Amino acid sequence: MDLSVKRESLDTMRVFDLAKMPLRDLNSALHAIAPGANDTNFEVVNPRGSHAVAVGIDQPVTVEVRGSVGYYCAGMNDGGAVTVHGSAGPGVAENMMSGTVVIEGDASQYAGATGRGGLLVIKGNAASRCGISMKGIDIVVQGNIGHMSAFMGQSGHLVVLGNAGDALGDSLYEAKLFVRGEVKSLGADCIEKELRPEHIEKLAELLEKAGITDVKPQEFKRYGSARTLYNFNIDNADAY
């Protein structure tokens, strides 16, 4: 699926130049979109690392951000399609409910933190704690991810085409992790699991949604929770 904006929609795009206008104008305009409105295409230029760009979207709008953003871009996105043509600071798409967020560059730490739904695609690398406490979001990282990723991940899918850092999936609940490259180390209660047909099917779906065509689902290993820490047992205390 092509996640870039269609040319025809650019004709009605509303442009927000953050070098000339406050962030408030952008976010309030995004929040003012009524259900079913046609005027739903936005372009943000000169973001210059601004924090909280395009947060709290609650309608199916399209936002093209031309440059890099700071913290919490597309935070709590619910239905929007946000593309950052640059890199993203910490907490991109945090607590996303639905929609898509695409980062053309790299993402800093906590990408997709606590996300509940939707798809986050990071075309570069993601730093530490990618998908921390994820609660249903799907995250596809085309590069590598840092340490402690998917920490306490509850549900959803984290797909990594590159390598994963230390302590992947520490204290994992039911989130499903797929890594194509090397995993430096697994966190407490995270184990490698069999890649069954239903996982291959899901991987294929996620790769297609992320627009990735040159990678096969069979190239990944699956990691998940051993579920030994689900109910407290004093004899497991050494695991922490």
Place this chain on the structure above:
Amino acid sequence: MSYHNPYTPPRKSATFDDYTLAEIRRAAATGIYDIRGAGTKRKVPHFDDLLFLGASISRYPLEGYREKCDTSVVLGARYAKKPIVLKTPITIAGMSFGALSGNAKEALGRGATIAGTSTTTGDGGMTDEERGHSQTLVYQYLPSRYGMNPKDLRRADAIEIVVGQGAKPGGGGMLLGQKISDRVANMRNLPKGIDQRSACRHPDWTGPDDLEIKIMELREITDWEKPIYVKVGGARPYYDTALAVKAGADVVVLDGMQGGTAATQDVFIENVGMPTLACIRPAVQALQDLGMHRKVQLIISGGIRSGADVAKALALGADAVAIGTAALVAIGDNDPHWEEEYQKLGTTAGAYDDWHEGKDPAGITTQDPELSKRLDPVAAGRRLANYLKVMTLEAQTIARACGKNHLHNLEPEDLVALTLEASAMAQVPLAGTSWIPGKGGF
């Protein structure tokens, strides 16, 4: 002459007292620390150690039942477009659906609404019943983010970013599997029956500089309408208050170690954090040093039980207080009516604190549908409203006696301390002297 050693009664150790010995045996038998609800049970310097002076020749009082003594409070006017206005400065502290039954949460909402004050969600998110029965509802933004979503953020009246709580500054929580019903599990995106860890720190920010950006994000998401509170446990009240103000908080909530919890290790509750009394003056000092006293509001919680406690907290500089444990007692927690059942659980009314086990005979700290039914949310809400109104009247009575036409006009000068410890912590003179330990002079 023969010598008979006179009888001396057996002497038990003050260090190894009966409770300590029992705890050692319990730990040895079970291999696990004691987990319980509520706040510290040890005796700490508290509001009981302070007295009001009342009016005298140099101060004239106001007439009870005749002259007005205002109790209203505005919270969040610093940045929020829609600050909260309460009729009484006594609010209901954050307690989760999950830790508490749906009926208990409804009762808290009903009671707070009748009394003209706010109630607060907890770890686990906002329920429709709670929103529906609470005229003013504060939505907690917690490290676990269980149940967090933008729709509930927008239908809240204020947002409370929880950094810590008095019972366990620096600690997270654990809702044990036996309290995880289908509904609780669904709200928290986790399987039924497993222990649910509530994280001790936020997943996407660390430190005051990040907090400033997080507050800005939440304001942007909610179009700068909602007051944003920052709640901290009683650890470093001067610096925590100053940093919360610097980060852009509208309101600081400061919870001392008497503040309750749904479930935490006893060793944590009893040994980490400071008493409420020790927290207030440093926090007020921080606000005053920044020129923000009364501009950023300070809500004090942890062991507030009566209108006297409310008046004392406000006299020391707080703008409002929050009650949790006392509110649960008002709606029926630990009521002697259930004594027979408390006995079956190996405890007694007034001491029951195994809130995490979900077996509460009063139907409050449980998800068991049969036990929950025992609590009538309408009647319980009425009891809470009565209690809130009594506390407000009590605080007014004291304020009028001190000649104040608003509770906020109470001041440290109205107070003296009964003990050296309370004098030092509250920074008011030891009764009958002009001495405040640590302040010099005699």
